[in-house]
Amino acid sequence: MVREEVGDKCFCILIDEARDISKREQMTNILRFVNNNGILTERFFAIKSVSDTTSLNLKKEISNVLVHYDLQVKKIKGQGYDGASNMYGEWNVFQTLFLRDCPYVYYVHCFAHRLQLTLVSAAKDVSVIWEFFYHLDNIVNIVTSSTKRIAELHIVQRNEIEHMLAIGERDSGSGANQIGNLQQAGATR
Structure with a gap:
């Protein structure tokens, strides 16, 4: 094609x-x-x-x-x-x-990458945003350093998805509603 x-x-x-x-x-x-x-x-x-x-x-x-x-x-x-x-x-x-x-x-x-780096640079000057990502990094580190905490996170995600499907706030379908993993925030993420 x-x-x-x-x-x-x-x-x-x-x-x-x-x-x-x-x-x-x-x-x-x-x-x-x-x-x-x-x-x-x-x-x-x-x-x-x-x-x-x-x-x-x-x-x-x-x-x-x-x-x-x-x-x-x-x-x-x-x-x-x-x-x-x-x-x-x-x-x-x-x-x-x-x-x-x-x-x-x-x-x-890559313009998307350039835009992301610009946003990261601008966010460094806004203390509330910078603190948010600092705390987010700490949470991700704490959760991902333990297989038990990762398993608990997956259970909570699964329960939340099931609840939202039951009340009609999410649609079901192939590839929808998958349980994800946490990743560290970075300059391009």
């Missing part, structure tokens, strides 16, 4: 990597292109588990994904990712590795 939409047109790649709940590194690949109607289109086209997040391995993995979809690397005209040290810079990083194959590819820093 994606291959037919892109055709022989140029495209941009948007890449992000993150660790999933099972602590495996995942690389998300999004394709950005102008469709046949002249509309800028973004399509999620792959997610890959990667054990090695070095820039060289990430380039190899994205190149493999492009080959799988029969998309030519030389058709890349733009690349976008966050500012992680293995992604952006001039010394043997992901961006530079693609520039060797496509010397006219431009780079755009």
